[in-house]
Amino acid sequence: MPEVVVENVHKSFGALEVLKGVSLSVGRGEVFALIGRSGSGKSTLLRCMNGLEKINSGRIEIAGHALGGDAKALRKLRTDVGIVFQSYNLFPHLTVGENIMLAPRIVKDVAKPKAREVAREVLQLVGLSEKFDSYPDQLSGGQQQRVAIARSLAMRPKVMLFDEVTSALDPELTEEVLMVMEQLARDGMTMILVTHEMGFARRVATQTIFMHKGKIWERGPSATLFADPQTPELRQFVKSDVK
Template sequence: MHKSFGAVEVLKGVSLTVERGQVVALIGRSGSGKSTLLRCINGLETIQSGRIEIAGEEVTQDKEKLRHLRTEVGIVFQSYNLFPHLSVGENIMLAPKIVKKVAAKEAHDTAREVLQLVGLSEKFDAYPDQLSGGQQQRVAIARSLAMHPKLMLFDEVTSALDPELTEEVLNVMERLARNGMTMILVTHEMGFAKRVANTTVFMHKGRIWEEGPSQELFANPQTPELRQFVKADVK
């Protein structure tokens, strides 16, 4: 696929296949196109050419199809985007009730279930400003999970958190991976990518520079660009 913002081409012919149940980490310097790639996959950005297909359905800008896509593909950003005037439970129940027309009791039961999954069962009636950053990010993940997505996208979800809170969120993501959730994540956490992702993709200047099994890719970089990137992270 190709994606440009005005005269600037950000994605320069990116091709990527992700299998069901696979965890793929996207790494690379800022500006390499990682977050733009995620936004294109979720239909938040329009591509100039190419094709994106998820579970047999092509991603288009048709409003009805986009609405359906967003029930199948969850995306979690660096900012939590929780509604401050709603409780944690209400934040999670909102989309299933409005978008999927789920009955209130079913939405309530699902909210309880996903909060347990992210380790926040006791926070159902709390409000976002009563939570730490790590807890708010875990609620944001739970909110996406409540839609029962086929694919989860994570865009640098720990970059605004301190190390202890980062570990909280990474533990939840690792649990999702063990449970078979298909995930694509943009991350600066190289240790996590190496440990949890089946495949790591190194992006550089809008292209996929290297791609392979995570352990091998980190242990044996094939290009000077990835060697330098890995070396800088070790420091």
């Protein structure tokens, strides 16, 4: 049974059709990378998967939840599907630990001692155990992004979505974050990531999808897709990335 099913999804913003019949299936423990130029529909597809954008037609089922239900169903979906963005969105007036504890306490009604235990556990996973009592402005960008990942992990999601999480970071901080994501992949987390990090996609993603003009243009095992592009569009995209 796939963990993520997307069937013939269309999404428009006014007269602009951004997704033009997208379909994909992600098995449990797989890592899918979505690549392509800006405006190809990658981030919109990811946001549709978490119900942040409403699709016009088609079907999305993720972690056993069908999108399109009421607000209560959507909240339940988001307890099983974590999403991390380019911007960290940490609350500046809360410590790192408090930022991570917030959602489990409010959404899942987890008791404070248990929430604190979980927060320390996920901080250890992202290599920031010592930052529990720090405030976001005391952290580097890479550390803040790792806290954002830890905050999602504290909800015990079945699927993690990553939307260009390293695009605002310099190369050294980018590597910090990618190492955390690579460890999650090794631990068997189902992940879908929009990324410009082609080396990471080649190395870590089980499948890579190249999107172009709102459609899936090519897809396949990452090593094969990068080594032997089948369309001029992907060949040009890979070539431009190498430069």
